[in-house]
Amino acid sequence: MKSRHAGLAAQTQSVDQDKLDWLRMAADLDCYGAAIIPGLLQADACDSLAALYGDDRHFRSRVVMARHSFGSGEYKYFAYPLPARIQELRTAFYPPLAEIANRWNQAMDIAVHYPATHEQYIKHCHAAGQRRPTPLLLQYGAGDYNCLHQDLYGEHVFPLQMAILLSQPGKDFTGGEFVLTEQRPRMQSRAEVVPLEQGDAVVFAVHHRPMQGTRGTYRVMMRHGVSRIRSGHRHTLGIIFHDAT
Numbered sequence: 001m002k003s004r005h006a007g008l009a010a011q012t013q014s015v016d017q018d019k020l021d022w023l024r025m026a027a028d029l030d031c032y033g034a035a036i037i038p039g040l041l042q043a044d045a046c047d048s049l050a051a052l053y054g055d056d057r058h059f060r061s062r063v064v065m066a067r068h069s070f071g072s073g074e075y076k077y078f079a080y081p082l083p084a085r086i087q088e089l090r091t092a093f094y095p096p097l098a099e100i101a102n103r104w105n106q107a108m109d110i111a112v113h114y115p116a117t118h119e120q121y122i123k124h125c126h127a128a129g130q131r132r133p134t135p136l137l138l139q140y141g142a143g144d145y146n147c148l149h150q151d152l153y154g155e156h157v158f159p160l161q162m163a164i165l166l167s168q169p170g171k172d173f174t175g176g177e178f179v180l181t182e183q184r185p186r187m188q189s190r191a192e193v194v195p196l197e198q199g200d201a202v203v204f205a206v207h208h209r210p211m212q213g214t215r216g217t218y219r220v221m222m223r224h225g226v227s228r229i230r231s232g233h234r235h236t237l238g239i240i241f242h243d244a245t
């Protein structure tokens, strides 16, 4: 067990290893469907990523959430080539998350196996017509919110994704909590609020995860969203590992 998780950490060399506790993260993902990575990005890195929002050369499209009843606020999908830091995060986090995803698929009896590297995985997406990049920057103002949803963009779904809070709660904005819900079969939904500081990442299940019950393993449906921003502005970087049709 120990060596397997040491192996996980060794694969994310371009991110600060001291910040990563894969044993805890894997356990949190198994128990709650989400895990926090405290202080993944420094404040200046957060600020410069958030500042990209105004420069349309980095993006392939802009979505005004209210137009699609997704909530209120807006986001932009990055274009290829992704900014270096984002490409690096996507590549570095994929291998350890693929190990967890493969373990989950085994537990849920799903016959899909994720390859070891993101480069290999994205080739599968592209071959299946999912060629458009999905990393995104989100921007919310006072009164905005993000409805509970799942980021599915085609047949190929990598079951874990990551969001990094780029703004500072209490200073840049108030409200705007990251929220997850889980729907267990024939049971009422449970909500989980994920407390994030600026630069923290949350890794979470995209659409479902296995849960050990008394009569075996079952699938829990997961959704995520953001509660209403009470004041100020909030930016998030979203890293989704599959591409879109």
Ligand SMILES: O=C(O)CCC(=O)C(=O)O
Pocket (backbone or CB within 6 Å): 138, 146, 151, 162, 163, 178, 224, 225, 226, 235, 236, 237, 238, 239
């Ligand atoms: O703004 C947030 O915290 C949520 C972003 C989101 O929905 C995503 O990254 O997929």
Ligand SMILES: [Fe+2]
Pocket (backbone or CB within 6 Å): 149, 150, 151, 224, 238
């Ligand atoms: Fe999302």
